[in-house]
Amino acid sequence: MLMKKYVSLYIHIPFCALKCKYCDFLSFDGESYGTMLRYVDALCQEIKLYAPIADEYNVRSVFIGGGTPSILDEGLITNIMAFIRKTFKLEKDAEITIEANPGTLRHQKLTGYKSAGINRISIGLQSADDEMLNKLGRLHNYDQFVASFKAARRAGFDNINVDVMSGLPGLTIHSYVDTLSRVMEFGPEHISAYSLSIEPGTPFACDQEILDSLPTEMIDRRMYEVTKKLLSANGYERYEFSNYSRPGYECKHNMVYWTGEEYIGFGLGASSYFQGKRFNNITNLVQYITTMEEISPKFVDCPNLELLYNEGVRRIRENITPMYIDSRMEEFMFLGLRMMCGISRTDFEERFKKDIYEVYGPVLRKYIDQGYMATYEDRIFLTDMGIDVSNVILADFLLDKE
Structure with a gap:
């Protein structure tokens, strides 16, 4: 009997x-x-294309992200979930998340999402300060977040994440603590706390006034420390650099990325790690839609769905990169070490048929001796001191640095 594979x-x-x-x-x-x-x-x-190979896999998690997925009404999300269920087999305890912005949610939409099988909702608050939200270009205010959170609870969602951001222009520690405190009053099961990153090409990157008002590195560092302290004191366990949860409510889908498991990305520009390759879909919206519209009629009386699958993915995939063993070992280390529990020495050996010290012995011993890494039973992980300089440490796990 073939072993069931997961995706x-x-x-x-x-x-x-x-x-x-x-x-x-x-x-x-x-x-x-x-x-x-x-x-x-x-x-x-596109989901339907995978029918010829979907039987080989059980689905552990589904994440509907964006963009703003909650801009879609409940009927469209129901259609997407129906195609997923027709094509793939979902595990009974599969985590199914949708991202949502406050102001796009209403009771009917939320109950529709719940009926469609969505069992986790991630609400993008970012800040409890209305003036800051306006500065960020967010359309909602704090009161709309409160209404959305309460509506999600009334609709039966018992697994809710709230996104907050530090390092925002003009943000003070007092204001940031106020946001965290207000969020915790509602008792979400999960809180993601990210620091703002200024990306090239965004309006913020071109706005000198915004750039000049960003918190200093010292203040941003204090926000990072207060996040750990406040959330820990209120029952949230930090399980990854930027993610905190009540026990048992860690995001299963994010864990897939950090543990190097396979996933398929559907839709415009979506990234995948599947069948030993990394790739992404094309990023031109018109091209993506018209390509799938050209393929759609071929499903009728198609004698060979596998050939149709091959044609479809060939036309929408790009940047296909085979993941050879060195690349997979590198990713295992610098993704896995983002988790507080770190990586498993046994898991490394089972995946790569090598002892981890055979590959990374000098690097591991150096950082363990210096106090940046530690071990406990089978696990190897970064210490608090190591997390502070994680970018430098993780780069040392690249096998070909030249």
Whole structure:
């Protein structure tokens, strides 16, 4: 009997009501409802393409991200979930997340999402300060977040994440603590706390006034420390550099990335790690939609769905990179070491048929001796001191540095 293989799915919804001033994700604002309908239909056809190989896999998690997925009404999300279920077998305890912005949620939409099988919602608050939200280009205010969170609870969601950001222009430690405190009052199961990164090409990157008002490195560092202290004191366990949860509510989908498991990305520009290769979908919206519209009629009376699958993925995949053993070992280390529990020596050996010290002995011993890394039973992990300089340490796990 063949061993069942596992995969996770990422679904990209590239639409927003208004693009945030710091965002460099592949997303568009101002698209018509008709374009969204055509896109969702194309997305469903891409999912359907995988029917010839889907039986080999059980799905552990689904993450619907964007963009702003909650810009779609409950009917469209229901259609997407129906195609996923028709094509793939979902584990009984599969985690199914949708990202949402406050102000895009209402009770009917949330109950529709719940009925479609969504069991986790991630709400992008970012700040409890309305003036800051306006500066960021967010369309919602804090009261809308409160209403959205309460509506999600009423709709039956018992696994909610809230995103907050530090390092924002003009942000003080007092204001940041206020945001964290207000969020914790609602008791979300998970909190993601990220520091703002200024990305080239975004409005923020071109705004000198914004750049001049960013917190100093020392203040940003204090925000990082207060995040750990406050969330820990209120029952949240830090399990990855920027992620905190109640026990048992770690994000399964994120764990897929950090543990090097396979996932398939569906939709415009979506990235995948599947069947030993990394690749992404094409990033031209019109090309993606028209390609899938050309393929869709071929499903009718198609004598060989595997040939259709091969044609479809050939036309929408790009940047295909085989992941050879050295690349996989590197990713195992610098993704796995983002987790507080670090990596498993046994897992490394089972995956790569080598002892971890045979490959990384000198690097591991150096950082363990210096106190930047530590071991406990089978685990190897970064200490607090190591996390502070993690970029330098993780770069040392590249096997070909020349």
